[in-house]
Amino acid sequence: MLVQRLGAPSDFDPLLERVRDARIVMIGEATHGNYDYYRLREQLTRRLIAECGFSFVAVEGDWPDCDRVHRSVIAAPGGAVDPRTALERFERWPTWMWANAEVSRFCAWLRAWNVERPEDARAGFHGLDVYSLWESMQAIFDYLGEEDPTSLEAAQDAYRCFEPYGKRVEEYGMASRFVSARCEEEVVRLLARTREQAAADGPDSFSAWQNAEVVAGAERYYRAMVHGGPESWNIRDTHMTDTLDRLLERYGPGARGIVWAHNTHIGDARATEMAADGMVNIGQLARERHGADEVVLVGFGGYRGTVTAAPRWGSPAEAMVVPPARPGSVEHRLHELMPERAVLVFGGDDQPDWVTGTADHRAIGVVYDPSFESWGNYVPTRLGERYDAFVWCDETTALHPLPALTTPGEMETYPAGV
Structure with a gap:
């Protein structure tokens, strides 16, 4: 295992070396509402596109909404000149997952990157989800x-x-x-x-x-x-994986894709109790379809801070306090061992017990109640099997939603919200 302190985008070099030959890189988040996760994911994604030639970003979002963003970032005829305009048209609750200042900044960079390139070499932005x-x-x-x-x-x-x-x-x-x-x-x-x-x-x-x-x-x-049961979850994640495969085919031979989604979707379900419940996810399915060498799964986690979330389904988002991770969890151990920001690249024969063994790993959805921390919000996980790498943020801050006209939307991921 390799540990690299994070302070600048160049500190992702060890992770870029790991993904050099991969066709798919999935970059997670432990919540849908942290500035730090989105910002670090953006830094890594920029390098994957600019230095490694990745073809598109596919997110845990609706296809029609993301297609407006795609048309903007590739400067397609009729597309919005400013990607923020397209993001502000997101209406389905929870809008803040993608209609936020952090994604807007990335999409502005992506458009600027694309307009300097031929149309057939521009990187896209697409939605994987099933709800629309x-x-x-x-x-x-x-x-x-x-x-x-x-x-x-x-x-x-x-x-x-x-x-x-x-x-x-x-x-x-x-x-x-x-x-x-x-x-x-x-x-x-x-x-x-x-x-x-x-x-x-x-x-x-x-x-x-x-x-x-x-x-x-x-x-x-x-x-x-x-x-009830796992069937609807499996239909959703299989749909997202099928969409990813269609995009790879659409972009042609040599296409490479980046996925942005919650850890619960991108971390291999077989390394968690999800497998015992009969659940699969896009990380597992991509490894099975393309081979482990072609897929790199990058998880995220933090010890404490603030998060943008809602106290109940369909209610307005607010900044909430995330308490310190409970003792014995992955996050509590990393708080003791790691610097404030770090990237861990798993592999080799020298992995410690807390990487190979099972420990609780925090997962926060769009609906969050900090008082549940004593018994909920954690997924037993074998960290080194669930992910190929892990980005650590000891303290995190809430992200910044864009103004949006929110409609309730369907029940969707209720009650988990991931």
């Missing part, structure tokens, strides 16, 4: 209306199937338990027609295809969610 059923449906209408009006019937049939449930599509999942409310056949037909039309080259065609995949994934997700 209505937004994706509208995007398909817009696309088919211009490109293939004869396929509009399939889109209208799918829309009419969901329409009785309004924007609360989790009610569709609940109804499917008792009556024949499954829209699966209509969605499959829509997906087939959109795939057929999107077979032609072009970014608009690919985006329409992905929106159809979102609609199909959302139908499965909300139908599974009401039954």
Whole structure:
């Protein structure tokens, strides 16, 4: 194991040496609301793009919202000149995950980087998640209306199937338990027609295809969610992994991707109790599909500080105090052993017991109650198996949300919020 104190972006050199030949680098976060995690992730990502030639960043966010950001950062015709304008259009709660000053700064840098390069060499920004059923449906209408009006019937049939449930599509999942409310056949037909039309080259065609995949994934997700258990989680993370693979194929031979998501998604589930509960995640699936040598998983963690989160689902975000990590946890041990900022690169035969053994590892979602620290918010983890590297921040501060018009959104990751 190698430990490097962090003070400047150049201090990530040992980690860049580790990812030199990887096709996928997943960079996590222990919360969705810390400035320090986002800032350090930004520094690492800039170097991966500028020095290692990575092709795109794919985040734990909705495809339509992120597609507006993508069009801005690649300077596409009709895209916003300032990426912040696109980020401020995020409406689905919790908006602060991506509509924040830290992501805005990165996207401004990415646009400046891209405009100096040929169009086919520009790095993109994409959403991996499954939630945007209505937004994706509208995007398909817009696309088919211009490109293939004869396929509009399939889109209208799918829309009419969901329409009785309004924007609360989790009610569709609940109804499917008792009556024949499954829209699966209509969605499959829509997906087939959109795939057929999107077979032609072009970014608009690919985006329409992905929106159809979102609609199909959302139908499965909300139908599974009401039954409880791991199935809806697995549908979501499999969808995100499938989207990542489609992006790698879309960018062509030699494409390399960066993923931004919560530790709970990017850290290999097999190194946690998630596996015993029948859960998978994108870190595990990517290792299985591409091979461990092609995938580098980078976790994050901190000892104490502040975080942007909400006290309950759908409520306004606020800066909350994160108390010191509980004794025996990964974070408590690193607080005792590490400098204030450090990157740990795992590997070799000299790894200490706290890297190879099991210890509690803190995970904070968008809904957070610090009083739960005594019994919740921790995932038993074998750190050196869950991640290839780990970025340590002893004390963290809350990130800075952008002004946004927030709508409640569906239940989504309720109640975990990761």
